[in-house]
Amino acid sequence: MSTMASDTDELLRTILADVLGLKQDRVDAFTDETGLFGHLPELDSMAVAGLLTEIEDRLGIVIDDDEVDGELLDNYGTLLAFVKAKRGR
Numbered sequence: 310m311s312t313m314a315s316d317t318d319e320l321l322r323t324i325l326a327d328v329l330g331l332k333q334d335r336v337d338a339f340t341d342e343t344g345l346f347g348h349l350p351e352l353d354s355m356a357v358a359g360l361l362t363e364i365e366d367r368l369g370i371v372i373d374d375d376e377v378d379g380e381l382l383d384n385y386g387t388l389l390a391f392v393k394a395k396r397g398r
Contacts, residue, residue, distance in 0.1 A: 317392055317396055320367060321364070321389055331349075341385055342385075346383065364392060368392060368395075368396060
């Protein structure tokens with residue numbers, strides 16, 4: 310299970326880099342407190358849908374509309390915890 314958790318972190322970072330066009334080393338430096346929506350100019354309201362779709366596709370999870378709120382994309386740690394929980398089901 311811990312392998313899946315670390316894989317999730319690595320995969321999520323790769324998805325963020327790919328979808329938002331960020332350099333991988335920049336994304337690799339994200340901490341749990343790194344702000345996402347409202348902090349990264351690349352992550353605007355148009356990019357959110359693409360990001361969530363890509364997370365679903367690559368990680369094999371389903372994100373329901375009622376699970377998406379402002380807090381989900383507040384910072385990297387919140388998004389990672391959500392994705393880990395979804396994968397753990």
